[in-house]
Ligand SMILES: Cc1ncc(C[n+]2csc(CCOP(=O)(O)OP(=O)(O)O)c2C)c(N)n1
């Protein structure tokens with residue numbers, strides 16, 4: 001017996017849960033005070049927005065709402081790293097990324113209030129609208145990336161999927177096509193440990209979600225999704241690779257959904273308060 005192939009998944013983390021550096025050398029972005037402030041400011045803003053949106057729903061002024069509580073570092077780093085000419089293919093809770101790209105808070109509220117004009121949001125017109133059919137946004141991103149490669153444009157398609165979404169056929173098909181054709185696309189898995197009431201351990205027997213990209217021949221990494229520096233560095237590296245024609249990257253951002261799935265859910269019915277408390281201690285935008 002010989003070994004045909006061997007793989008490993010690297011894990012990137014620069015900050016501990018208290019925000020103290022754990023690595024000897026930090027990436028360059030950590031020295032850019034203005035950029036770090038821009039990202040932290042947005043993490044705070046999106047958290048305040050989130051609280052307000054839930055209050056609006058609870059008082060009957062918003063139809064329903066998918067919270068982004070706990071995902072702030074993952075989302076903000078995505079939006080902060082992208083260029084305007086790149087295209088973003090969201091799912092339904094990545095407001096931090098979208099605000100960074102010029103989407104307005106009132107446009108998110110219009111959408112969740114059932115007004116389709118919310119989908120005609122500010123920011124780059126080539127960005128895609130919110131996508132509720134799980135995992136289909138990965139196909140859209142692959143299609144756009146194919147066009148960029150065909151036309152020789154130095155643009156990157158970026159999409160986000162949940163841990164639950166990685167069980168969908170669309171997810172695997174997208175990884176396969178992007179790997180086979182070496183497309184300029186960055187796939188981010190926001191692994192928040194839950195797909196509504198289904199915990200990650202019932203979703204898959206994979207040790208990491210990042211390793212799902214290996215089968216597609218894709219550069220695949222796992223990152224502390226609550227660490228804005230690690231997330232930003234992973235995005236910068238992936239976008240740079242894609243722009244240089246070096247192909248796609250899959251980033252698994254390990255985070256936690258601190259909220260209910262949406263305002264139509266009550267997570268207390270299916271998960272333990274101790275687990276949530278443990279995750280709260282590691283959340284990315286601690287309020288004092
Ligand atoms: C194709 C499809 N099947 C089922 C649903 C219903 N649904 C909405 S959200 C969701 C769970 C998604 O979980 P995950 O991918 O982990 O994303 P999260 O909401 O945790 O960010 C499901 C099954 C859907 N929207 N689309």
Ligand SMILES: [Mg+2]
Nearest residue numbers: 162163194195
């Ligand atoms: Mg999830």
